[in-house]
Amino acid sequence: MKKTVLVSGGAGFIGSHVSVELAQAGYDVLIADNMSNCDETNYNGVCKILGYAPEFVKMDFCDSEAVDRLFAGHKIDAVIHFAAYKAVGESVAQPLMYYRNNLLSFMNVIEAARKNGGCNVLFSSSATVYGEAEDLPVTEKTGRKPSTSPYGNTKQISEDILRDCVKAYPEIKGIALRYFNPIGAHPSALIGELPRGVPNNLVPFITQTAIGKRECLSIFGKDYPTEDGTCLRDYIDVVDLAKAHVCAVTRMIEGKMKADYEIYNIGTGRPVSVLELVNSFEKVNSLKLNYKFVDRRPGDVVSIYGSPALANEELGWKAERSVEETLAAAWAWEKALAGKN
Numbered sequence: 443m444k445k446t447v448l449v450s451g452g453a454g455f456i457g458s459h460v461s462v463e464l465a466q467a468g469y470d471v472l473i474a475d476n477m478s479n480c481d482e483t484n485y486n487g488v489c490k491i492l493g494y495a496p497e498f499v500k501m502d503f504c505d506s507e508a509v510d511r512l513f514a515g516h517k518i519d520a521v522i523h524f525a526a527y528k529a530v531g532e533s534v535a536q537p538l539m540y541y542r543n544n545l546l547s548f549m550n551v552i553e554a555a556r557k558n559g560g561c562n563v564l565f566s567s568s569a570t571v572y573g574e575a576e577d578l579p580v581t582e583k584t585g586r587k588p589s590t591s592p593y594g595n596t597k598q599i600s601e602d603i604l605r606d607c608v609k610a611y612p613e614i615k616g617i618a619l620r621y622f623n624p625i626g627a628h629p630s631a632l633i634g635e636l637p638r639g640v641p642n643n644l645v646p647f648i649t650q651t652a653i654g655k656r657e658c659l660s661i662f663g664k665d666y667p668t669e670d671g672t673c674l675r676d677y678i679d680v681v682d683l684a685k686a687h688v689c690a691v692t693r694m695i696e697g698k699m700k701a702d703y704e705i706y707n708i709g710t711g712r713p714v715s716v717l718e719l720v721n722s723f724e725k726v727n728s729l730k731l732n733y734k735f736v737d738r739r740p741g742d743v744v745s746i747y748g749s750p751a752l753a754n755e756e757l758g759w760k761a762e763r764s765v766e767e768t769l770a771a772a773w774a775w776e777k778a779l780a781g782k783n
Contacts, residue, residue, distance in 0.1 A: 445695050446470040446517055450503055450551065451524030453477060455635045456566070456624055458484035459684040460522060462633070465492050467688045472516060475525065476502040479638060483779075487632035503547035506554075513554040513561075520562035520691045523551055526596065529642045530570075530741055533593035544596035545603070552607050552614065560613025562694035564687060565604050567618040569676070569709070569746055570594040578713075579676075579749040582620075582705045590741045601705070608703040615702050617690045622676035622709035622748060624683050626768035627775030634775030635680075645677075645769070648720060649776035652729050659731055661716055663738035668745065672716040676709040676747035679763035679771075683708055689757040700756075707748040710761045719765070726766045727773045 447464050451457045452473030465471045465488075473485065473496050489495045501508045503525045512518075526544040527533065533540040548565070555561035571594065572580045573587025589595040604616040625645040627634030641647045651659040664671040686708045693699055714722075724731055754760050 444468065444470045445519040446472055447691055448472045448474060448512070448516070448518045448521040449524065450474050450521065450547070451526065453482070453485045453498075454480045454524060455484070456680060456683065457524040458488050458633045459628060459680045460687045461488050461496060462491050462628065463681070463684040463688050464691070465496060467692070469691070471496040472499070472518065473497065474499040474501050474503070474512060476500065479527070480636060483636055484633045487628070487630075490632050491628065491630055503550055504543060506550045509550040509554045510557065513558040518555070518558070518561055519695055520564060521551055521555060522564040522566065522687055522691065523548055524566045526566070528593060530591045530593050531642070533591050533596075534741070537592040540592045540596055545599060548600050548603060552603070556611050556614060560611070562691065563604060563614060563616045564690055564694070565600055565616065565618045567601055567620045568594070568597045569620050569622045569707070569748060571598050571601065571620060572746060574743045575746060578745060579711055579747050580707065581749045582707060582752055590743070605703050615694055615699060617694060617699070617703070618705045619686060619690060619708050620705060620748070621683055621686075621707075622678055622746070624680045625677050625772060626679045626681065626763070627771045628681060629771055631771070631774040631778040634772065636779070644716065644719065645772050648723050648731065649772050651731055651733070652723075652727070652773065653776050653780050657732065659720070659733035660736045661720070661733055662736055662742060664735040665738075666744050668715055670715050670717045673742055674713040674715050674745035674747065676712065677714050677719060677765060677768070678709050678761055679768040682761040682763050686753060686757065686759045689759040693757060704756075706753040706757060707750055708753055709748045709750050711747065711750050713745060713747040714765060719769075722765055723769045723773070726769050
């Protein structure tokens with residue numbers, strides 16, 4: 443019998459890609475989303491890629507009764523939790539909104555899983571938990587620093603919630619994937635990053651500038667202590683990232699975990715500067731971007747990249763797609779949205 447994986451926030455950027463990879467790996471996928479930060483574009487794209495429509499439930503994970511009904515009505519073998527707000531700046535301006543949504547939704551998932559016989563829980567964490575790390579690349583043993591934003595703090599607290607619940611409830615097993623900077627789109631150009639309003643992430647701003655939606659790309663800071671003065675990040679292709687989730691879920695479902703709670707960095711291990719990424723986009727897609735340097739943005743760390751060695755060894759996963767392939771896919775997705783070839 444097929445195993446069922448619930449993907450909360452499964453209509454979003456990462457969730458939609460994970461849903462595709464799970465289904466193609468042989469899992470039954472149950473997608474649930476309140477659509478507060480997306481529309482039906484990516485879900486429809488998932489259906490086209492797969493050739494069928496995975497079950498979809500429109501619901502809010504902050505509604506504990508709705509979450510209970512979902513778990514009671516399905517035999518869920520694993521849940522991947524993406525349903526959260528994710529804009530750093532917005533979290534600074536509206537911390538209560540972030541704490542309420544991101545923490546309550548996750549606690550509701552764990553409680554419903556516990557009530558309904560237990561479950562494997564995969565949490566979507568972030569490299570933001572490392573803060574401004576002193577030693578790079580960071581590993582899973584690198585200590586967490588105090589968060590620079592409420593968003594980052596919700597990731598740290600949620601990791602702690604999962605760690606503590608796994609200790610208290612034997613029926614719950616957990617993995618936290620700390621990923622770095624997901625970018626790109628599916629090679630089909632049927633699903634990708636679709637921000638509402640002004641993008642908070644670099645690559646959508648790049649592609650929207652290239653297509654003409656944005657007049658100019660702002661690069662925040664050119665005086666960082668790096669080779670070209672811009673921040674260094676570990677950019678990972680979203681499809682590679684999605685495949686890591688499949689590996690982690692399979693590890694849990696097949697009972698191969700070495701502990702009841704595990705943490706993995708999911709990245710390439712290769713730092714790329716903001717300016718380097720912009721230049722690569724121009725070269726790969728034969729374009730010239732209109733960009734300018736502006737003041738540093740509060741909360742941005744100078745450099746963060748991690749070692750994926752543990753994930754390579756334990757999960758049997760490795761990032762495969764090059765930055766060039768990823769940026770070409772991101773541009774193909776942007777053109778598809780605009781109806782251009």
